[in-house]
Every structure is written in structure tokens, then in C-alpha cells.
Amino acid sequence: MSWALLPLAAALEIAGCLAAWAVWRQGASALWLVPGALALGGFAWLLALVPSLSAGRAFAAYGGVYVVAALLWAVAAEGERPAPLDGLAALMLLGGAALLLRG
Template identity: 65%
Template sequence: MSAIMTLVVYASAAFAEIAGCFAVWAWMRRGASALWLFPGVLSLVAFAWLLALSPSIFAGRAYAAYGGVYVAASLAWLWAVEGRRPDGWDAAGALLVLIGAATILFAPREG
């Protein structure tokens, strides 16, 4: 799997996870209808399926690398959906975790 396709898979998984979790958040914290839980559950199932497409042969490594993408995607969600622009500290933190995620996922390894 190419690096671009890996990024697409991880970004899609992040969107699905955040959307699913946000559905629960909206229901519990914002008083949204319980009907929000149905697409939320479907979204979380899509997240798990997408993450299983990771090119890593070890689940733990795939999840660790995904964590960095999740942080950056969460900040994009903050801005796009919740209307709150991330600040410089948010951007710096996202950059750090993305560098870590890339290091974990794409480092040359034996076997």
C-alpha cells in the first residue's frame, strides 16, 4: 500500500471514529435525539473496518501510528464542525504526533 493510500485509509478511519464518537457526545452532552446513536454506531463499525486495512502487519503498530492521525483529524473536526479554530499550540502538537506516526509506520524494519 502506498503512503498516500495509507494516509487516505487513516484519515477516513479518523473521520469515521470522530463522527461516531461525536454522535454519542451530541446525544449525551448536547441533548440531541437518541437517533443520533444509529449512524454513530455504523460510523464506529466503519472506523474499525478501515483501520484493519492498515499496511502494518501488527495491530499495535497500526493503532499507534493511527493515533497521530487521529489527533490531527480531531483538530480539523474542531475547526470544521465545531467552529473553533485550532491555535498554534494545537498545530504544533499535531505536527509532533504526525511525525511520530510516520516514524512508527514507515520506518525501515527487518522482517
């Protein structure tokens, strides 16, 4: 269950932050902040559901999953070409997340 929640939380956090980015950096309507805030609220709710020994452990594991999601976003949505070691870094981060959620 933990692994299913973390990518969903990452997608919501990216969506919420992207809404703010669009408003402040690209001149989008401030109305985009409403769904952005809802997405960020959903992110926090999902992260709180992650079964973990402590909040800090859940947040640390999520950090690895978030970085991987952000790299995938950069490639898929922004057309950024991955750096040569991005794949290795992503595997290391996911391995670390798995270790953090092991108990």
C-alpha cells in the same frame, strides 16, 4: 494506502462519537446512535485494513492522525481558535505516525 485509510478512519470515528455526544450531552434523539454505531464499525474496519507489522503499530500511528483530525474538527466545525503550538504538535504527530508505518 495507509495514509489514505487513516484520515477516513478518523472521520468515521469522529462522526460516531459525535452522534453519541449529541445524544448524551445535547439531548438529540437516541436514533442518532444507529448511524453513530455504523460509523464506529466502519472506523474499526478501515483501521484493520491498514498495512502494518502489528495491530498495535497501526493503532499507534492512527492515534497521531486522529489527534490532528480532532484539532481540524475543532477549528472547522466548532469554531475553536487553534492554540499557538497546535500546528507544531500536529506536524510532530504526523511525523511520528509516518515513522510507525515505515515498514
